[in-house]
Structures are given as structure tokens and as C-alpha cells.
Amino acid sequence: MENNKIRVALAGNPNVGKTTLFNAITGSRQHVGNWPGVTVEKKSGTRIYKDYEIEVIDLPGTYSLTAYSMDEIVARDFIIEERPDIVVQIVDASNLERNLYLTTQLMELEAEMVIALNMCDLALERGDKLYLDKMEEILAAPVVRTVASKNIGIDELLDKVIEEKNNEQYHGHEIGYGDEIEDKILEIEKVLNEDGGLAGKYPIRWMSIRLLEGDVNVMRKVAKSQVSEAINDLLDSIDQEEYEAEIADKRYVTINAIFPQLCTRSDVKLSRSDMIDRVLTNKYLGIPIFLALMWGAFELTFAFATPFMDMIEIGFTWLATSVAASIEPVWLASLIGDGIIGGVGAVLIFVPNIFILFFLLSLLEGSGYLARAAFIMDRLMYKIGMHGKSFIPMLMGFGCNVPAVMATRSIEDDRDRLITILVVPFISCGARLPIYILFAGTFFGRQAGTIVFLLYILGIAVAIASAKLLRSTLIRGKPAPFIMEMPPYRVPVLKTSLIHMWDNGAMYIKKAGTIILLGVIVIWLLASFPWGVEYGSEESYVGIIGHSFEPLMKHLGFDWKITVSLIFGFVAKEIVVASMGVLYGVGDNQEALAQSLLADPSITALSSLSLMVFSLLYMPCVATLGVIRKETLSWKWTIFALSYGITVAWIIAFVVYQGGSLLGY
Amino acid sequence: MKRGTRQKMWFALLSGCSYILFGLTQLITGSSKALFGISVPHSIGKVITGMLFIPADAIAGLVLILIGCVFIYGFEEIRSGKYEGIAYVYVGILLSLIFAGIYVLSGFGNTLEVYLLKNETFTDWSITDDIRPEIYLGLLSLLAYLKWKDDFDIDGMKPVDHDQKDTDTSVH
Numbered sequence: 071m072e073n074n075k076i077r078v079a080l081a082g083n084p085n086v087g088k089t090t091l092f093n094a095i096t097g098s099r100q101h102v103g104n105w106p107g108v109t110v111e112k113k114s115g116t117r118i119y120k121d122y123e124i125e126v127i128d129l130p131g132t133y134s135l136t137a138y139s140m141d142e143i144v145a146r147d148f149i150i151e152e153r154p155d156i157v158v159q160i161v162d163a164s165n166l167e168r169n170l171y172l173t174t175q176l177m178e179l180e181a182e183m184v185i186a187l188n189m190c191d192l193a194l195e196r197g198d199k200l201y202l203d204k205m206e207e208i209l210a211a212p213v214v215r216t217v218a219s220k221n222i223g224i225d226e227l228l229d230k231v232i233e234e235k236n237n238e239q240y241h242g243h244e245i246g247y248g249d250e251i252e253d254k255i256l257e258i259e260k261v262l263n264e265d266g267g268l269a270g271k272y273p274i275r276w277m278s279i280r281l282l283e284g285d286v287n288v289m290r291k292v293a294k295s296q297v298s299e300a301i302n303d304l305l306d307s308i309d310q311e312e313y314e315a316e317i318a319d320k321r322y323v324t325i326n327a328i329f330p331q332l333c334t335r336s337d338v339k340l341s342r343s344d345m346i347d348r349v350l351t352n353k354y355l356g357i358p359i360f361l362a363l364m365w366g367a368f369e370l371t372f373a374f375a376t377p378f379m380d381m382i383e384i385g386f387t388w389l390a391t392s393v394a395a396s397i398e399p400v401w402l403a404s405l406i407g408d409g410i411i412g413g414v415g416a417v418l419i420f421v422p423n424i425f426i427l428f429f430l431l432s433l434l435e436g437s438g439y440l441a442r443a444a445f446i447m448d449r450l451m452y453k454i455g456m457h458g459k460s461f462i463p464m465l466m467g468f469g470c471n472v473p474a475v476m477a478t479r480s481i482e483d484d485r486d487r488l489i490t491i492l493v494v495p496f497i498s499c500g501a502r503l504p505i506y507i508l509f510a511g512t513f514f515g516r517q518a519g520t521i522v523f524l525l526y527i528l529g530i531a532v533a534i535a536s537a538k539l540l541r542s543t544l545i546r547g548k549p550a551p552f553i554m555e556m557p558p559y560r561v562p563v564l565k566t567s568l569i570h571m572w573d574n575g576a577m578y579i580k581k582a583g584t585i586i587l588l589g590v591i592v593i594w595l596l597a598s599f600p601w602g603v604e605y606g607s608e609e610s611y612v613g614i615i616g617h618s619f620e621p622l623m624k625h626l627g628f629d630w631k632i633t634v635s636l637i638f639g640f641v642a643k644e645i646v647v648a649s650m651g652v653l654y655g656v657g658d659n660q661e662a663l664a665q666s667l668l669a670d671p672s673i674t675a676l677s678s679l680s681l682m683v684f685s686l687l688y689m690p691c692v693a694t695l696g697v698i699r700k701e702t703l704s705w706k707w708t709i710f711a712l713s714y715g716i717t718v719a720w721i722i723a724f725v726v727y728q729g730g731s732l733l734g735y
Numbered sequence: 736m737k738r739g740t741r742q743k744m745w746f747a748l749l750s751g752c753s754y755i756l757f758g759l760t761q762l763i764t765g766s767s768k769a770l771f772g773i774s775v776p777h778s779i780g781k782v783i784t785g786m787l788f789i790p791a792d793a794i795a796g797l798v799l800i801l802i803g804c805v806f807i808y809g810f811e812e813i814r815s816g817k818y819e820g821i822a823y824v825y826v827g828i829l830l831s832l833i834f835a836g837i838y839v840l841s842g843f844g845n846t847l848e849v850y851l852l853k854n855e856t857f858t859d860w861s862i863t864d865d866i867r868p869e870i871y872l873g874l875l876s877l878l879a880y881l882k883w884k885d886d887f888d889i890d891g892m893k894p895v896d897h898d899q900k901d902t903d904t905s906v907h
Contacts, residue, residue, distance in 0.1 A: 148802050344822075345821070349805060349808075355808065358801050359830070369841070370840055373845075374844040377848050380848065487790065492770075
């Protein structure tokens with residue numbers, strides 16, 4: 071029976087149907103997703119077929135085997151170290167050209183290959199012509215047509231696997247890299263062959279090519295060898311980056327040369343998704359369109375939410391008045407009216423804004439547009455030393471920084487991930503929105519939406535600049551390459567968007583009933599004591615706390631009340647507005663609070679702008695700090711995030727306030 | 736060139752020019768007000784901006800210019816024989832509809848303030864206050880969309896230029 075055992079590895083690009091094929095062969099029910107990265111770890115299953123016990127291993131989807139990410143390392147190490155009998159490369163027949171890059175790398179690994187030409191139905195429906203005989207000849211591997219989702223071609227594939235297993239003769243083709251590179255490959259091969267251990271274990275030509283490309287994993291393998299010094303001497307004489315680019319270029323040249331012989335693409339329809347992408351990912355128009363759409367979302371959030379905010383305000387005002395009139399003693403009426411209803415109400419008034427913004431963001435996400443945002447920003451992100459994938463957690467940060475920090479787990483490189491974790495808190499979360507709405511609405515009138523939009527852009531700009539700073543100082547290195555497959559555009563499903571909106575908005579309401587409620591009670595107590603002082607006066611505890619920090623904050627245009635609000639905002643950013651409501655003694659009445667702010671001589675349009683900038687940047691809330699500690703496993707980086715945020719916020723708010731004062735604003 | 740394509744090309748030119756023209760006016764009036772506190776003087780300029788409901792809104796002006804550029808890009812592509820230019824016309828129409836929708840909803844919000852909540856700060860408000868170029872230019876796009884919505888899946892085009900990198904992936 072031993073001879074009748076076959077180990078088969080399924081390799082291929084993400085989203086080509088590997089897991090579907092795995093399920094079709096083994097009868098498993100692994101999760102199949104329409105998003106890259108469903109298979110992160112390898113999975114295995116067994117099938118008995120024609121007296122053969124076929125063990126199938128489903129490897130993570132990769133575009134190449136360059137071992138830049140964990141996925142690629144898992145897939146490549148399995149093929150090299152475990153030496154499966156057959157590697158089945160699942161190729162998307164409707165996207166053949168792209169899939170051939172991996173094919174060229176598998177050929178170099180000297181793997182016994184069978185090619186499963188999957189999704190043939192899509193290619194044929196489109197009118198493509200696939201020349202299987204030519205494909206077998208050029209790629210030197212059997213090719214089988216499959217439609218895994220319909221169980222078509224599975225038996226034929228297994229027949230080919232058995233046939234190939236019993237075929238003793240290895241038949242591989244090599245890619246030629248030109249005289250200069252080939253000479254270097256030969257030189258390295260010669261040295262590597264002197265180490266019997268390496269030569270017996272790894273394909274030497276492949277290893278030589280990878281060394282020329284500067285593959286860190288392969289260099290580690292060689293470092294333990296007796297020939298490491300000789301190899302290092304050889305590699306020192308060349309520019310590995312240049313060689314890497316040249317080798318990749320040669321692979322593409324090969325692919326471009328063989329592709330027309332393997333397939334003829336029909337003249338086909340350009341789908342709506344393709345059409346939209348052509349414009350939205352345009353080199354010049356992509357970023358302006360992204361900014362315009364985000365600005366539109368904030369404009370609408372501001373303008374459309376106003377009547378709903380007013381409705382909530384009317385309700386809370388009635389509640390506060392009723393409580394004040396019917397509750398004795400006075401201190402209890404003050405606690406419930408000024409403290410609880412005033413503080414919590416001041417936050418709940420902004421629920422419509424939060425819900426509308428989350429709804430619009432979920433529409434953009436559901437349509438597939440937000441995935442493009444990462445693509446559009448990738449060029450810029452790479453230039454400043456950030457990973458393209460970092461933009462996805464940053465976009466998630468618009469909702470809440472806590473899941474955004476957790477979402478950095480998808481970033482493979484530790485340094486890329488650490489940088490992203492440290493800059494995510496600069497992205498303006500929903501909790502900061504009430505502060506902007508209150509102050510921008512009060513001091514900037516019809517331009518409020520634009521001010522809020524500019525604050526969001528400032529958050530992104532500071533995050534990006536900080537990443538650049540960290541990359542060139544504390545966390546040096548180059549970001550890893552970024553390849554991401556885009557989901558097709560689709561009309562967002564209303565129900566899904568509403569659920570998404572509710573999930574995020576409900577979190578905000580829940581916070582209002584828990585941590586914010588607790589916060590406003592504490593502020594009310596501090597504003598009411600010592601016993602006998604005027605409520606919220608400078609003699610109260612809250613006044614004493616505010617005054618002790620005021621010397622540091624007065625350069626930013628903040629008086630003691632704003633200072634106190636910002637201190638309590640550390641717990642949750644919404645508390646800044648809630649504490650304003652409590653300290654100004656106007657309860658939840660936003661109009662009254664706006665009037666009080668306008669009447670307060672210590673707050674001007676400029677100082678309110680400085681306050682909004684400071685609130686945006688000054689420090690992550692307690693929950694975000696907790697998750698930063700959890701994800702970095704480091705108090706050092708957690709404290710760094712806290713102190714760096716405060717420093718950056720102070721400097722930028724100082725520049726805004728002092729610069730504006732000098733300009734006469 | 737097919738007749739339908741020619742129609743789309745001229746529509747792109749007309750829309751592109753209109754959006755850019757209105758956008759520039761909006762940008763100039765908006766930025767002069769924001770930076771220098773100067774409103775459009777009592778002159779023919781004010782009459783025009785008043786008649787055409789052009790607000791002094793600089794950033795909205797930039798958005799109009801952007802939409803205009805998308806249309807002009809499409810016009811240029813179609814004119815130079817690239818049928819893919821239709822994609823720009825399609826996205827230009829979608830963008831103009833999105834922004835028209837945003838301002839219609841904003842106007843709806845203000846209507847609620849006036850008629851449902853009787854908000855005193857809106858006593859001087861009238862429905863014409865919320866009419867702006869984004870809305871009436873959007874109507875033009877709406878008509879174009881209704882006329883051509885089935886034409887935007889186009890026969891006779893290759894989805895990917897074989898010499899170009901796939902637009903769906905970003906590779907360094």
C-alpha cells in the first residue's frame with residue numbers, strides 16, 4: 071500500500087478555487103470565501119481513488135513563492151521541505167496570464183506538476199480559446215480542465231496525478247535569464263554543489279536564483295553551510311536589488327512570449343466593475359475622487375443629521391425639565407438633570423451623525439470601493455515607508471480605533487505592523503465626531519462640513535507623516551510588497567449596510583450608558599464639591615484640576631474648562647462634549663451649549679479649531695491603549711504611543727493657535 | 736465611430752465644460768469669501784451667480800471641477816479612438832448623481848427643519864436656497880444615465896491591455 075500513497079499539494083493564486091477543489095476531491099467542507107486569504111494555514115484531507123490513497127494538502131494562496139509573507143513561506147516551505155509527490159497548480163483559466171508567474175516559480179522548484187485549469191467555464195463562456203496540448207508541451211506538465219464548483223474534471227485530474235506519480239522521468243523546463251545572470255547562477259551552483267547537504271536537499275538552480283534575488287530565508291539556510299563564506303563573497307560583488315528586478319522582468323518576458331501560444335482571448339464585454347475601476351484607480355483621478363467622496367460623506371453627515379439631532383434634543387430637554395421640576399432634593403435634581411441627562415444627552419444628540427456616517431462608510435465598503443482606497447493609496451504609502459495593507463486598518467479607524475489596531479494582524483511584516491499600530495490612533499474615530507460637530511457647527515457655520523473633512527484629512531496626514539518619521543528613525547526598513555485582489559463592485563445590500571451601521575452605532579449608544587455615564591457622574595461630583603462652592607466654579611475640584619494644567623494648555627488657547635474636558639476625554643473621547651455640557655450647566659441642550667461657547671470670551675473660532683486639532687491627535691482612549699499593549703506585547707511601545715500622541719497634538723495645536731493669532735485670526 | 740458613442744462623446748464635452756465652468760465660479764467666489772471676506776460685488780457677476788444659484792463654496796467647487804475633468808478625460812479618450820473612454824463618461828455620470836443626491840438630501844433635511852420642527856433659525860429659508868449646480872447638472876446626468884444605462888456593458892472591447900499590468904493588482 072505504501073507505493074499506492076500519493077501526497078498532493080494544491081498550490082495557486084488566491085481566489086482561484088483551491089479550497090473548492092480541495093473540498094471536491096476530499097469531500098471536506100472547508101470554508102470557501104470570495105476574498106483573498108481564506109486559507110492562511112495548510113489543510114489536509116484524504117481520498118481513496120482507484121486503489122490509491124491520495125493525501126491532499128491545501129496550501130495558502132500565493133501570487134509568487136518569493137517568501138515575503140507568512141502565506142508564501144508556508145506554501146514554499148511545504149513544497150521544498152516536505153517534498154510532496156505531486157504539486158497541483160490550480161490556474162484560473164479566465165486569468166491565465168497572471169497565474170503563470172507562480173507556474174514559472176514552481177517549475178524552478180523542480181516540482182512534479184499537474185496543472186488544473188480551473189474556472190474553464192468562465193473563460194469559455196467569454197469566448198477564450200485554450201490550447202491544452204500546447205500548454206502541456208510548453209509548461210512540461212499535464213493539464214486538465216476543471217470546474218471545481220461543479221465537480222467537473224476531478225476524476226480526470228486524479229488520473230493525471232496517478233499517471234504523473236508513476237512517471238519516473240522528471241521533465242522540467244527552465245527559464246533563461248540572459249548570459250550575465252546565467253553565468254552568476256552557474257558560479258553559485260558550482261559553490262553550492264560543494265556542500266552535499268544542500269545539494270541533496272534543495273534544487274540547486276532554484277537556490278542559486280533565490281540567492282541572487284536576495285531571498286533572506288534561503289540566505290539563512292546557506293548561512294549554516296560550509297560554503298557560506300564563498301557564497302557571500304559572490305553575492306557581495308553584485309547588486310541584488312538590480313538582479314531581483316532583472317530576474318522578475320525576465321519571467322514576465324517569458325510569460326508574455328508564451329501566453330499567446332496558450333490562449334487566445336476573445337473580444338469581450340468590459341464589465342461595469344472593470345469600467346468603474348478604470349477611472350477610480352486612475353493614477354491622476356483616483357486620489358482626488360477618493361477625497362471628494364469622503365468629503366461628500368461628511369457634508370451629508372453634517373447636513374442631513376441636523377433635524378434628527380434637533381428631535382433628540384427636544385426629547386432630552388423635555389426630560390431634563392420634567393426631572394428638575396419633579397425631583398427633590400435640589401442636589402439630586404442637579405445630579406440627574408445637569409449631570410446624567412445633561413452629560414449623557416450631550417453625547418446621545420450626536421447619534422444621528424454617527425449612524426449616518428457609519429451607514430455611508432458601510433455603503434462604500436459594501437460597494438467594494440474601500441478596498442480600492444487601499445490600492446489607490448498604495449503608491450503613496452509605499453513611498454513614505456508604509457505597507458499598502460496598512461490603509462485598511464486606517465480606514466477601519468474611522469469607525470473605532472480598537473478593531474483597527476486589531477486588524478493590523480493581517481500585515482505580515484512585524485515592523486510594518488508596529489508602525490501601523492502606532493499611527494492608527496491618529497485616525498479620527500466616531501467618538502471624536504461630536505467634538506467636531508459641536509465646535510465646527512458653533513464657530514464655522516456652513517463651512518462646518520468642510521472643517522470636519524479637513525480634520526479627518528489632517529488625521530490621515532499626521533498618521534502618514536508619523537509613519538515616515540518612525541520608518542526613518544526608530545523602526546527602520548523597507549515595507550514588504552503589497553498584492554491585493556479586489557472584490558468586484560456591486561450594489562451594496564441595504565440590509566447588510568444597516569446591520570453594519572447598527573453594530574457600530576450601537577457600540578456608541580452602549581458607551582453612553584456605561585463609561586460616559588460614569589464619567590459624567592464623576593465630573594458632576596468634582597464640579598459640585600467641596601460642599602458649598604458654586605457648581606462648576608473655579609473653586610470646585612474640577613476647577614482646581616483645570617487650573618493646575620492650564621499653564622501648559624493656555625498656549626493652545628484653552629482655558630481651565632476645556633483643559634478639564636480634555637483630561638476626562640482620555641477615558642473616552644465623547645466625554646469631552648459630555649463634560650462641556652456638565653461644566654457649562656446647560657445640560658443636553660446643544661443650542662444653549664453653543665450659545666454659552668459663543669458667549670465665553672476665552673473661546674474663539676481659532677481656539678476652537680486648535681481644540682479640535684488637539685482632540686483629534688492628543689492620545690488614544692483607554693480602550694485603544696489597552697489593545698495597543700495587547701497587540702504589541704510591549705509597555706514601551708504603549709507608553710510611546712501615549713506620549714508621542716500628546717506631543718504631536720500639542721505641537722500642531724500650538725502651531726494652529728499661535729500661527730492663527732499671528733495672522734490676526 | 737458608432738452614433739451612440741459620438742453622442743456620449745459630445746455629452747462628455749458638454750458636461751465636462753459645464754462642470755468645470757460652474758466649479759471655477761464656485762471656487763473663485765468661495766475662496767474670495769473665505770480668504771479675503773469679499774463677496775461677489777454688486778455687478779453682473781452677482782446677477783449671474785444669483786440666477787444660476789451658484790453658492791460661494793470653494794471645496795464644492797473643486798468637486799465640480801473634478802467631475803468635469805472626469806468627463807473631459809472621457810471625451811479625450813473617445814475622441815482619440817479609445818472606446819474605453821466610455822468608462823469615464825459612466826463614472827462621471829455616477830459621481831454627478833452621487834453629489835446631486837447629497838445636496839437633495841441636505842435640502843430635505845432643511846425642509847424638515849422648517850416644516851416639521853419649525854426651527855427659528857430657518858425662518859428666512861426657502862427651497863431655492865438649496866438649489867445649486869450639483870442638483871440641476873445632476874439632472875442632466877440622470878437623463879443621460881436613463882438613456883444609456885444599458886450601453887455601459889460594451890461589446891467589442893478588451894478588458895485588459897496585455898501590455899499593461901492588471902488594474903486589479905498592485906505589485907512592487
